[in-house]
Amino acid sequence: MNTTEIGYNSKIEGNVVHTRLDTAVSWFRKNSIWPMPMGLACCGIELMAAGASRYDISRFGSEVMRFSPRQSDVMIVAGTVTYKMAMAVRRIYEQMPEPKWVIAMGACASSGGMYRSYATLQGVDRILPVDVYVSGCPPRPEALLEALMKLQDKISKEPHITDKKPARDRGLVLS
Amino acid sequence: MAEVRNIEISDSAVRSAEAIDELQDLQGEKMTLNMGPSHPATHGVLRLSLELDGEIITKADPEIGYLHRGDEKIAENMTYNQFIPYTDRLDYLAPLANNVAYALAVEKLLGVEDKLPERCKYIRVICCELARISAHLLGLGAFAMDVGALTVFLHTFNEREKIYNLIEALTGARFTTTYTRIGGLSRDLPEGWTGELGKFTKEVSVAIEEADKLLTRNKIFIDRTKGVGVISRDEAIDFGLTGPNLRGSNIEYDLRKAHPYLVYDQLDFDIPYGEVGDCYDRYLIRMEEMRQSVRILDQCITKLPNGPVNIDDGKIVLPDKQKVLSSMEELIHQFMLVTQGQNAPVGEVYFGAENPKGELGFYIFSKGGGVPYRMKIRAPSFVNLSILSHMLPGHMMSDIVAILGSLDFVMGECDR
Amino acid sequence: MTAKQLAKKIQSQFKTITSDAIEFRGEFTVGILDSNQISEVCCFAKEELAFDYLVDLCTIDNDDETPRWTVVYHMYSYKHFQHLRLKVSVSEEESKLPSVTSVWRTANWHEREAFDMMGIEFIGHPDLRRILMWEGYPYYPLRKDFPLAGKSSEMPDVAFTDPIPLEGGPFVTTSGGQDSAGREPRSRTPE
Numbered sequence: 040m041n042t043t044e045i046g047y048n049s050k051i052e053g054n055v056v057h058t059r060l061d062t063a064v065s066w067f068r069k070n071s072i073w074p075m076p077m078g079l080a081c082c083g084i085e086l087m088a089a090g091a092s093r094y095d096i097s098r099f100g101s102e103v104m105r106f107s108p109r110q111s112d113v114m115i116v117a118g119t120v121t122y123k124m125a126m127a128v129r130r131i132y133e134q135m136p137e138p139k140w141v142i143a144m145g146a147c148a149s150s151g152g153m154y155r156s157y158a159t160l161q162g163v164d165r166i167l168p169v170d171v172y173v174s175g176c177p178p179r180p181e182a183l184l185e186a187l188m189k190l191q192d193k194i195s196k197e198p199h200i201t202d203k204k205p206a207r208d209r210g211l212v213l214s
Numbered sequence: 215m216a217e218v219r220n221i222e223i224s225d226s227a228v229r230s231a232e233a234i235d236e237l238q239d240l241q242g243e244k245m246t247l248n249m250g251p252s253h254p255a256t257h258g259v260l261r262l263s264l265e266l267d268g269e270i271i272t273k274a275d276p277e278i279g280y281l282h283r284g285d286e287k288i289a290e291n292m293t294y295n296q297f298i299p300y301t302d303r304l305d306y307l308a309p310l311a312n313n314v315a316y317a318l319a320v321e322k323l324l325g326v327e328d329k330l331p332e333r334c335k336y337i338r339v340i341c342c343e344l345a346r347i348s349a350h351l352l353g354l355g356a357f358a359m360d361v362g363a364l365t366v367f368l369h370t371f372n373e374r375e376k377i378y379n380l381i382e383a384l385t386g387a388r389f390t391t392t393y394t395r396i397g398g399l400s401r402d403l404p405e406g407w408t409g410e411l412g413k414f415t416k417e418v419s420v421a422i423e424e425a426d427k428l429l430t431r432n433k434i435f436i437d438r439t440k441g442v443g444v445i446s447r448d449e450a451i452d453f454g455l456t457g458p459n460l461r462g463s464n465i466e467y468d469l470r471k472a473h474p475y476l477v478y479d480q481l482d483f484d485i486p487y488g489e490v491g492d493c494y495d496r497y498l499i500r501m502e503e504m505r506q507s508v509r510i511l512d513q514c515i516t517k518l519p520n521g522p523v524n525i526d527d528g529k530i531v532l533p534d535k536q537k538v539l540s541s542m543e544e545l546i547h548q549f550m551l552v553t554q555g556q557n558a559p560v561g562e563v564y565f566g567a568e569n570p571k572g573e574l575g576f577y578i579f580s581k582g583g584g585v586p587y588r589m590k591i592r593a594p595s596f597v598n599l600s601i602l603s604h605m606l607p608g609h610m611m612s613d614i615v616a617i618l619g620s621l622d623f624v625m626g627e628c629d630r
Numbered sequence: 631m632t633a634k635q636l637a638k639k640i641q642s643q644f645k646t647i648t649s650d651a652i653e654f655r656g657e658f659t660v661g662i663l664d665s666n667q668i669s670e671v672c673c674f675a676k677e678e679l680a681f682d683y684l685v686d687l688c689t690i691d692n693d694d695e696t697p698r699w700t701v702v703y704h705m706y707s708y709k710h711f712q713h714l715r716l717k718v719s720v721s722e723e724e725s726k727l728p729s730v731t732s733v734w735r736t737a738n739w740h741e742r743e744a745f746d747m748m749g750i751e752f753i754g755h756p757d758l759r760r761i762l763m764w765e766g767y768p769y770y771p772l773r774k775d776f777p778l779a780g781k782s783s784e785m786p787d788v789a790f791t792d793p794i795p796l797e798g799g800p801f802v803t804t805s806g807g808q809d810s811a812g813r814e815p816r817s818r819t820p821e
Contacts, residue, residue, distance in 0.1 A: 077252060079259055080281055080626050081306035081390060084352070088378075091371035106254040122791045123764050124259060124280040127251050151794065153299065156284030157771050157780025158763070161794050176390060279762035286747075287771060287778055291800040322655055451682050451708065454736030465708070472711055554803045554813045561654040564704055564713070566685065577688055577704070583805040583813055590688040592704075600739040629762060 064199045068112070068138070069191040071100040075111035075135065077128060079118030082145035082177045086117045089180035096180075099187050108134040113190065115183075116167070119147035120160045129166050140170045140194070142186050145177050152176060244272060249614070251280045257356060257618065258625030260599070266611060274606035276599055281629040289589040293555030294320045294396050297589075302390040304591065305627040307352050308345035308570045309391050310381070314338045315567035317394040318475060319576035323563040324556060326397060326525055333521045334398050335476045340411070340514050341393065342476075342567075343507040347418060348377045349570035350500045357497065357619030358429060361438050366425050373421045376414055383407060396556055397531040398524030408515050415508045415515075422504050430498070439493035443605060443617040446491060453604070454597045457572030458499045459621060463491035469568035480517075483510050493620035500622070503570075530556050555584020564592075571595055571622060591630055595623035633658045633712040636679050640714075643678075644671055659715040665701075668718050669728040669754075672703065675716075676733050680709040684730070687740035689748045693774040697721035699750055703730070720750060729755040747772035764789050 078086050089096045090104055108131045143163050146152035149172045151161035173186040249262040259280035265273035289297050301316040302309035321327045355370035378388040383404055385391040429435050450463040468485045470478040486502035488495030524531040528547035537544040558580045566575035572594025579588040598621050637651035637658045649661035675681040685704040692698050699720040706713050720727050729752035730737045741752045742761040749770035766785045779793045798817035
């Protein structure tokens with residue numbers, strides 16, 4: 040895990056930091072990930088518990104859990120995605136501005152879970168590009184926080200200022 | 215001398231009211247609003263297609279099915295014990311209560327409900343009441359948060375974390391417990407659990423009083439909920455409402471008193487019921503039900519007997535693992551139960567239990583064997599939601615949130 | 631009054647179209663032989679016998695037997711505190727029976743779900759459309775000839791379905807237990 044951490048003592052170095060622009064931007068982005076909670080089923084309750092006072096998710100920067108896709112960075116798909124709901128999830132994903140990431144929380148979102156039936160989408164990665172999968176039924180809030188930290192690692196390694204194509208052209212979107 | 219003129223200036227409401235009569239033809243059209251499946255205030259994935267005339271709703275059409283996972287079809291392909299995890303995820307706020315209701319339904323089909331040991335019945339009652347407190351805490355917290363009181367939500371979630379600790383010590387999982395088995399429970403209580411439960415009942419009583427102080431005489435809360443979402447007595451029965459929604463409309467009926475199951479006839483508790491049938495009544499009923507559940511829990515802790523926890527029948531309950539590995543008869547029982555399930559008789563049975571949301575019923579039609587031929591889950595939230603298209607027209611748009619919160623439904627149960 | 635007496639009252643009112651009440655585990659089931667008169671029977675049950683609460687309305691697919699459909703009505707009376715069950719058989723060619731929405735308004739959504747899952751139509755229903763699946767879904771999922779894995783369908787902009795990977799089906803025993811060999815868990819695929 041090689042990341043360039045920005046840790047400094049302002050008394051020694053003063054209030055000016057020298058670093059690469061890329062590193063600075065990824066530091067900003069990873070420490071203020073605003074989630075769009077797509078709480079569909081039981082995992083949504085554990086998502087709420089992660090946001091409540093005991094497993095405070097706002098310690099990690101996810102302070103604002105507003106249900107507006109236009110203002111969020113990561114979509115946490117928590118719960119079973121059925122075929123009826125799939126188009127709505129896709130539409131909300133399209134409404135999120137770049138850069139965006141997806142956490143598939145729970146067994147149902149990762150792979151359909153124990154619901155092997157005619158009405159359940161076998162994993163949300165059939166319609167969205169997923170960055171982190173969290174296993175569990177439901178995963179403990181600590182597991183969700185670990186997933187958020189893994190996502191933060193991933194964000195810190197991604198290039199941000201280079202000539203980047205949108206997600207569609209990067210071959211990441213399965214249509 | 216100048217005369218004094220009497221000038222009358224009416225306020226804007228009066229002026230617009232007079233103007234409407236003259237401007238009939240200039241009235242605006244109705245607006246269609248979609249309160250879509252992903253919405254912070256609908257508890258889960260519910261879609262409401264509303265037709266609005268200004269702020270007043272003229273037509274409301276709820277659309278469900280966004281969480282339909284095919285539970286009933288899956289049930290035709292699982293043995294009775296294999297289906298228990300699916301019952302957890304029906305009303306996922308009170309999974310223990312669903313487990314108990316399902317186990318009782320199958321035990322009624324098998325005809326062994328009288329053979330359950332006393333200890334098992336008392337532990338199941340403790341599980342049901344813990345689940346009731348947990349579900350009402352979240353229901354009230356979410357209701358208060360939607361109406362505007364955010365603090366209550368955080369307080370109730372704190373209490374629910376304590377319940378999660380207890381349940382995790384008992385079953386191994388925070389929720390989605392899969393605790394009961396056909397003919398008993400998966401394991402007995404751990405050491406010292408009843409002491410922890412006694413401590414918890416004292417703490418949760420304090421928390422209920424705190425939430426009470428924050429909400430019950432709060433002017434804003436009363437204004438938003440009193441007189442809103444009134445369900446009359448006849449409507450409540452005709453639409454098949456159950457649970458606190460039914461009791462809000464002046465009907466004193468609770469399955470635990472009317473058709474007692476487990477050991478509810480030996481316990482001492484009251485049934486709260488309301489007068490008017492508005493959102494405020496339903497809120498008060500849920501608060502009082504939590505206090506009565508605490509009362510039941512205290513009685514159960516003192517009355518809990520010792521003894522076995524499972525029925526002593528190798529054809530229904532998995533035998534002790536030590537005996538399975540050393541004795542032939544137990545090995546055969548284990549093999550038959552795991553591969554073919556309990557051999558249920560031909561027949562059909564319906565059992566309804568008093569869940570926190572209402573009457574959760576299981577109708578099992580069996581043609582023999584370990585797999586049901588047809589299982590129908592009578593979900594209280596499915597029936598409670600059907601009243602929306604009748605009740606919402608006439609209310610204002612901001613009342614929707616209060617009504618949805620007071621009906622307290624869970625989409626996992628509604629769509630199955 | 632007990633459930634047995636209430637069942638007898640229904641039988642005495644509708645002599646020709648009811649069969650004897652069957653008792654199992656303390657519950658009484660009355661069979662109705664003419665599906666076109668179910669609405670009258672339910673109306674009588676509600677008005678005269680005070681069965682004011684329809685607990686559940688369920689449909690069963692009897693696969694190879696005729697008649698194919700069985701519709702089950704669970705009723706409860708808040709006056710007598712008794713349950714009663716009515717069962718009606720409908721043949722596959724007909725697949726229709728009168729709606730009881732005019733008797734109990736709660737039957738509205740129950741009948742929509744029965745139509746959605748089994749394909750039985752209810753005559754006189756105010757708004758018969760699919761409730762759990764989407765409008766335009768071509769199959770009826772709870773029928774016995776519909777596999778658990780589902781079939782593919784495509785409705786652009788609304789929803790799509792794909793058959794799920796079950797690798798031979800759920801390896802589970804069957805109901806209608808014959809002997810022990812017949813009850814062994816096997817892979818099950820319809821037709």
